[in-house]
Amino acid sequence: MRSNSDHGEHQEQPDGSHTASLGFDTRAIHHGFDPAAFKRAVQPPVFLTSTYGFESVEANDAAAALGGRLYAREYNPTTEILEQRLANLEGAEAGVVLSTGMAAFGTLILSLLSQGDELVVHKTLYSNTVAMVEQGLPRFGIKVVPVDLADPSKLDAAITERTQLVYFETPVNPLSSILDIAAIAKRAHTHGVKVAVDSTFASPALQRPIEHGADIVLHSLTKYISGHGDTLGGALLGDAETLYRLHETGLRYITGATLAPHSAFLILRGLKTLSLRMERHGTSALAIARILEAHPAVSWVSYPFLETHPDHAIARKQMAQGSGMLAFGLHAGFDGARTMLDRLKLLTRAVSLGDTDSLIYHPASITRARQSVRKDAHMISGVGDDLIRLSVGLEDVNDLIGDLRQALRGL
Missing domain, CATH: 3.90.1150.10 (Aspartate Aminotransferase, domain 1)
Known part of the structure; x- marks a missing residue:
């Protein structure tokens, strides 16, 4: 979505480079946040604002040029810290956080696929994702092709020139079966198709799909990453170009499924443990x-x-x-x-x-x-x-x- 070098107009945001060589647990606690940049507060503040004021028209223009940092649907300092930290932990270039895991899936699909496109999915998915692919996507002219990805060679017959994405969970909900990310990604990439993996059951502490060849990782932050059953959230993580598209097209204009800043704070708190x-x-x-x-x-x-x-x-x-x-x-x-x-x-x-x-x-x-x-x-x-x-x-x-x-x- 946004590169780590983009800064807010009134508050310098740390780029996290000082944590780049540190261990996973240290980065889960510190990456993307420097107390000195926030009046020395040890915990990230919760920015409860729906819009932002600027000292001049020129400053307003500069904020718009940075990807629409004008309104809370498209930018919030608290959620930005969470996006940077999650992307770092997953080994992704960028991330976008959303209101729920299903909001993340909807933003992913409706941003990257259009009428006439095809989506290949594993035959077993989370039940609400199943409802989306069976009932929702066909209404928009998107064809969904279920495949048993336990045998990655089946992708060769399933992928056509209209296929835009291969999507699956591992571990698979609710069976706890495991799909081979590297083998599936290799097959899909041979056909020039991106791979998105829902890694909710594992979290980045146990599994980082990008390291095995996946292009995009989805999480329901509601689950292990938050870990305390007190808030909802979703995340998409991947390369900067794709994530910019998911933010600019999906979050801003299609779903509008913004994560509340207090939810981002709770998820950041859970992420530390x-x-x-x-x-x-x-x-x-x-x-x-x-x-x-x-x-x-x-x-x-x-x-x-x-x-x-x-x-x-x-x-x-x-x-x-x-x-x-x-x-x-x-x-x-x-x-x-x-x-x-x-x-x-x-x-x-x-x-x-x-x-x-x-x-x-x-x-x-x-x-x-x-x-x-x-x-x-x-x-x-x-x-x-x-x-x-x-x-x-x-x-x-x-x-x-x-x-x-x-x-x-x-x-």
Whole structure:
């Protein structure tokens, strides 16, 4: 979006160059912010303003020339710090933050694709993304081509001269399967097509898709990066030219999905403990996955860092740890899943993920409930009636294991 050398008119913004050679955790705390530039405040201020005043017409003109720094929809100092920090951590040239993860997806697609263009996606996606690609994009004349990207060679037949983008998640929601970013990017780039990866399940602490050949990274900042379940947000990160287009065309004129500055502050606060939290999430999730895998009531478990996971080798290649997300099914199927969830006393029945609290839900139950008001509601490809998704939080892992064991008793 904006290069790190662009500065505001009244407040010099640090370019972060002094942190360039420092470690991930140090950059997560310091990059893009110098207290000396903000009256020595240690924490980034929250700029609650809808517009900006200028000392002269010339200064106003200069702000407009810097990419429309005239109005809070298109520029805010607090959100700019977050954009610079996220881009740095992902190894991207630039970033833009938005109001939600779905706002990020909408901005990405509606900025880069037009009527007659084609979008290749993995066959399994987050449920609201599925609704967008099945119902929303066809209305605008954009053709969506679902492909099983577990076999990257299938891209050769799927990509045409109209294909503008290949989009997928890894780890995949809610299956916790893993797609090979490098292999997919290599195939797509052979055809001159960009690759965008939703890396929400991993966060930049565990996986940086650009290092494996991806062009654009998407995050729901609501999840691990914020990490506390108290705000919404989304991000797009990549090369400066594409991100400038996503900001100037998408955020300013198409979606207008601006991230509130207070939300940016909360996400910056969460970002400072990202590595610590991800280590705990992953350690606890692996312990729980092993317990579940050995439990007689459990028919299958999907967690990338389990040695039995079919994508274990790929996960080890492109992820530092397995994250806190796992999926599993019971021999008792749909009814057993509902019984187990109702017995839980500590884990929270909720649909989000990446919080300090452990969250668990049963997609098939939600889908059946939605069908009473939306006849077209359906299960995502590859997701069965038995699948339970668990986002492992930061509680004492023995307490979580105890709660799961008592809920599974007799099933």
